Amino acid sequence: MGETDESCLFCKIVAGDIPAEIVAESEHTIAFRDINPQAPTHVLVIPRRHEPDIASLADAAPLEAAELLSMTRKIATDDGHDDYRLVFNNGAGAQQTVFHCHGHVVAGRDLTWPPG
Ligand code: 5GP
Ligand code: ZN
Numbered sequence: 001m002g003e004t005d006e007s008c009l010f011c012k013i014v015a016g017d018i019p020a021e022i023v024a025e026s027e028h029t030i031a032f033r034d035i036n037p038q039a040p041t042h043v044l045v046i047p048r049r050h051e052p053d054i055a056s057l058a059d060a061a062p063l064e065a066a067e068l069l070s071m072t073r074k075i076a077t078d079d080g081h082d083d084y085r086l087v088f089n090n091g092a093g094a095q096q097t098v099f100h101c102h103g104h105v106v107a108g109r110d111l112t113w114p115p116g
Contacts, residue, residue, distance in 0.1 A: 005050045010100035014048045023078065024071055028064040031075050031105070040108030041079040045071055052099045054088045072105050081107035087115070 004011045012018040013032065020032035023043055034042040047064050051057040058065040069086075076084035084107035089096040 003049055005100070008050055008100050009098055010044075010046050010102065011050050014046070024075055026067060026071060028061070029068045029071050031071060034104065038104075039106045039111075041076065041081055041084070041105065043075045043079075043105040044102045045075060045105060046100060046102045051101045053090045053096070053101050054103065055090070057101045068101075068103065072103060075105045076107045079107065083107065085111050085115075 013020045024031040031045040087104040
């Protein structure tokens with residue numbers, strides 16, 4: 001995988017070519033609100049680098065994966081939530097629809113277990 005993929009929706013958000021409501025940014029990571037929120041807080045946290053999933057990111061750039069994971073707590077607390085769920089859907093069979101690594105930070109309502 002390369003640094004960017006011109007056909008990738010989330011690479012276009014990273015580049016600023018598609019607008020998004022960005023809530024946090026750092027050197028290698030950005031976070032923006034999901035267009036179809038499933039909870040009062042539903043933020044996607046993504047690497048600027050194009051990698052298909054979190055394991056691929058960790059293999060290619062472990063410090064960038066760590067930066068992404070560290071940002072998740074701030075995303076939740078900035079919205080007033082101490083507790084949150086962090087979900088990575090990996091592969092179409094797990095409902096991944098955008099193949100640029102992204103974690104879903106979900107908070108602000110009762111979260112059941114097991115997830116659906
Ligand atoms: P996945 O199903 O791949 O784990 O999650 C993809 C997420 O991206 C979905 O929750 C979907 O609502 C969100 N999404 C898809 N297109 C856009 C977009 O153009 N902007 C934003 N902010 N979110 C998007
Ligand atoms: Zn991408």
